[in-house]
Every structure is written in C-alpha cells, then in structure tokens.
Amino acid sequence: MASIEWSSGRLRSVQDLTADIRLFEIERDGPFMPAAPGAHINVGVEIAGRPDTRSYSVVGADDDGLYRIAVKRVPQSRGGSAYMWSLAPGARMRVSAPRNHFPLSLGKGDYFLVAGGIGITPLYGMALALAETGARFRLAYAARTRADLAFADVLAARLGDRLSLHIAAEGERIDLAAEIDALPADAELYICGPLPMFEAARRHWQTRGRAPARFRFETFGSSGRYASEPFRVKIPRLGKDIVVPQNQSLLEALEDAGVEMISDCRRGECGLCTLPILETDGIVDHRDVFFSDRQKAAGGKICTCVSRVSGGEIVLDTPDRAG
C-alpha cells in the first residue's frame, strides 16, 4: 500500500449528532491539506492496548484547517469506535493526510447519491459540492429511525427537494431498482452504506447493463449481514486452532497466531488476503467487495480482512508449503 503521511494532531472538540454518532473535530499539525469530497483520513487508535489505525471519511470539505469525522459507536465493532468514543477534547492523536479512494468526478451530468446510516459521511460533502456547482443530482439517505439521522437539517436546507429521507422504522425504504431505472444512461451512482444495500444496488446496476465504472462506492461503512461474534477457525495444514474474538478480524487473528499472511487494503477490496475454505458448518458472512456474487455463492474462498463466520466454525487452508 502506498505510504501514509502521518503527523501528530489534537482532538479539538466533539459533538454528538445522534445517540451513537459523534462528530470529532481534529486539528492536524503541519500544513493543512484540504480534503476533497470522498476523501478519508487515517487515525491512530488503540485496540486491546495495541496501536492500530482506522480510516474515516472526512465530513464536508471545510478549509478551516480542521478535519471532521463522524464515528458511530458500534457495540460489536473491532474496537476502533470504542477507542474514539473514549477520547476527550484536547487528546493527542496520530492523523494522516487526507487520501481519496472515492473521488467525486465533477461535470458528469446526473448523479444519484445513496447513503445508509453512517454511510452518509462521505456523501454529505459530495452532496454539498454538487449543490454548489449546480449539478443535477439527488441524495437518498436511509436510517433506522428519525433520531438516527445525522446532518439531516443542513442537508435539507441546502438540498431542498433533491434530498429524500427514508426511515426504515416507518417502513420507508429506498426503492433502488426504481431509482436506478429512472436514471439517464450516463448517470453515476455513489453509494456508501450497509453491505446488503450496496449489494442490492450493485446487482440491479449490473442487471440493467449499466457501466460498472459509473457505480462508485466506499466500503468503510460496510458491516456484514450478521452481527460480529467470536468464531473458531482451524488450519489443519498448520495444526492451528484459533478463536477469532468479536473485536478482531480473521486476518489479525491469523497473524497473531503466527500464520504468515499477505494483505494490502485490509478493506475487502484487493483480494490479497483471501484463503481457500475447506469446510464450514456456519454461515460465511462475506463482507468484501472483491469476490463477485457468483464467487461468494460458490463459497470457495474467504476474504480474511473483513469477512467472518456466523454460527459455527470454519476450516481454512493456507499457501504455506514449508512444512
């Protein structure tokens, strides 16, 4: 992975946007590099006493020298959110320069933005930027309950009827199929939200023969179809029997157990960390975007950096032929 420019920084302030979404204003030492819509920063966190890093989308494209990120406290998370929520204003942090894996291309005609839950964070700045340039776009933003909406007031004021809110608890879903069918042929879709939402949108996009390059997505928000729980993994070739704790990824657990692994993105995108599945009696919760639906259904391999097993154990192979 391309090297990350780290610098020290300080948590300037926090603000609760909802019961479980907190906004962090971070001041990074050194020259300020503005973050374009879709950009993220990495921050140093501590998980079970060990340093680690997490990526968070930068909220908005403010150029006042502060980076704003919104972190959702996820009880079954790998621990990054718990650490962030433990920080008080004034805390010192390690902060990277912004990078962008989810850039917004301007001047493309029509845009359809789809946000689910905390997935609003990258799309918020995109929507404001598009509103600024006068582009044709819509933002559909789904949340569990009305109280779970973050940024809805600003968005409503700036976007007017280009914003639609969908409250799951009130039975309102985004009709992805209808929305996609109504888009002009050259429209681009930008989506960030839970995996099932992403997969439904991508499936429909593909079925309709739309250009894959116009389907843009960000994966930080992707949680699985099932809640994270501890599970057991066995590697007969190495004689290993490991339990993956709830707040650790399969990849990290394997590494900790001394299994040599290669990886790069650690976001389920590149496919470097995948291992063959020998058998499983649980459900493989594929959380990556590397495998196609066909490959996931076939169940031959698992992307260890993000995917998990629910309700059972799994037996994996490794490429290690030393023994």
Added chain:
Amino acid sequence: MTSAQKTSARVNAAPAETPTFPLNAWYAAAWSHEIEHALAPRTICGKEIVLYRRTDGAVAALENACWHRLLPLSLGWLQGDEVVCGYHGLVFDAGGRCTHMPAQETINPSACVRTYPVIERHRLVWIWPGDPALADPAEMPDFHWNDGTEWIGEGGTYYGLRCDYRLIVDNLMDLTHETYVHAGSIGHDAITAASFDVTHTDRTATVTRWMLGIDPPPFWARNLGKPGLVDRWQIITFQAPSVVVGDVGVAPVGTGAQQGDRSQGVNGCFLAAITPATATTCHYFWNFVRTFKKDDEALTRSINLAHVNAEGKGLYDQDVTVLEAQQRAIETHPRLPFYNLNIDAGALWARRMIDRLLADEAQRSAPAAAAE
C-alpha cells in the same frame, strides 16, 4: 514597493519547494492537430499527463501513471476510448476509472487515475493542472488571434525548452532585446531610442511603444510595399500567468495609425502561450499571424521559417540560445540576483501578477494558520 513584493524578479534561484507557477490556470498542452486517436504524453506543471482524442472528438487528459504499478499509460494502447496499460492490462476509461482488472471478477473501487480538465480552443488543447473544482472556462486566456479565421499564420512549439517559463515572459515583455539578439533582422536602433508606456490591470500588463517617422525595417518595408518613412508600433500584452500577445506593425508616417486608423498599414501579432513543464523547463507555443496577404501561403511558410528553422538560425532560435544560456547562468550563480532596469517594467508587472496568483494558491492551501 515593499521588499515582499520584490521577490521573484530579484531572487532567481528560489528554493526548490517554492512553486514558480500557479497550478490553477489554463495552460496550452498541445496543438489540436497533434492530438489524434493515439496516446500523447506531456509534462505540464510538473504533472505527467497523457492526452488522446476520443472517438467523439473530445480530448481526454489522464494522469500518465497506471494506478497499479505506475507504468506510464502512454506506453500502453487505446482500445476504443479506453486506455489499456501496457504492463498488466488494467483498463481505464476517459474519466480515469478502471474498467477491467486481470484475473478477477470485480474491480477494486479505489482503482482510478486522475483526470484533468481540458478545453480545446483557438487550435490548441488547454489543460488545467490544478484543482478541477476551480477550473473555470471563463479564465481561459484570450488567444483568438490563433484560431485561423481573421488572422493567418502557422506557428510551432519548442517542447522542453530548458528555461524557467518566466524568462520567456521577460523576453517578450521587453523588445529592446531585438536590437541585440536579433540585430540584422527585426532589430532596429529606433526601438532602443523610443520611449514606451506600461499599464496594467489585475490580470494583464501592457507595454506600448510607438516609433514615429522612422525607416521601416526590411520585413515591414517589403510587406507594406510603399516607399517612405513609417510609424511603427509594438503593443505587447501579458495575460497572467503566461500568455503574451504582441500587436505589431507599421503604417506610412502620419496616416493616423497611432490615433486608431491602421487602414493604410500592415499588422501582425506574435502569439506566445508558455507552459511550465518543470521549474526549469517549459513548452513554448508560438505563432506569428497577420491580416495582410492572407492567401499568400509562401509568405506564411517563409514567416514560419524566419522564426524557427532547421539550421537554428530563426528569430526564435536566437532567443532560445539566450534563454537557455540565461537559465544555466542562474543555476551556476544561485546567489546572484537579477537587477532591474527601466526597460523591465513590463516584465516586472507580469511577474507581480504571477506572484499574486502564487500567493493566492499558497493561501488557499494553508488557511488555518493564517486565519488564527
């Protein structure tokens, strides 16, 4: 003038990290006819860019480095309107999005290369190397003399000329050099004798020189085709950051050219769009266009050859010799400043405007510290 405002004209060897060109501007990258359905690499403002013409005629400009392992995309090939990397076959569309990855059924969503805003106008392809969100067509320099309709001429480009682009701006904003660098052709003692006016706006600087009742130099005498003394003009306008247009010509003495009636005279324009490639190299797009003898193709050809020719004896070849020697001297004498003369007023206003654009850009990228 405060000392802060003197900077760039005095201190030539700026520390390497101090930018010498603004990124948020339109720069000429190629002549339109040079960009076909094929990959054409260019270095523009320190950025490696690959250009090509799509099948719908529009020009695409992509970062010339594959997302995967940075191989220049210009070493690959086009497949329809998409670029195939010549190393492992990743494919990028004209928007910079990856559309194919070998040996997998999905595409990594981060895979893309940067694209640059492009405008094709006045027979040139212009690129905006800075923040695409700021790319405003209204900021295109006025270069309409080059569009081949009212004014006729065929120019060319010095690609990779080895000097800081600002040295060319200096050169064109002060034509007293004609008498020395171009002695024997357009040079004329009257140029050094005549006084001149310098004016400016926010984005332009203009040097106006009228030489009244002089002997015409040979080029102008031939094309005027009338005997006797002439009134000669040179009205040179700089448009920040790096376009220079010189309105030049002669008319029989006292026929009212200075008052605005050029109908008895002959008029040409030298055109320069100068594009920084790196801090010490640039691309010089030049032309000389005219409104007289517009159908005379032999004249068009001979004017072109008079500026640049294979023997390196053209007018601009003479300038290039001076400019590259000057750049080398700057590098061998990093601590010696430039001193300025009265004749440098036009160049100093031009550099002031460049500095202002640079300061705006510096501020845009570091507002936090400045604001508190």
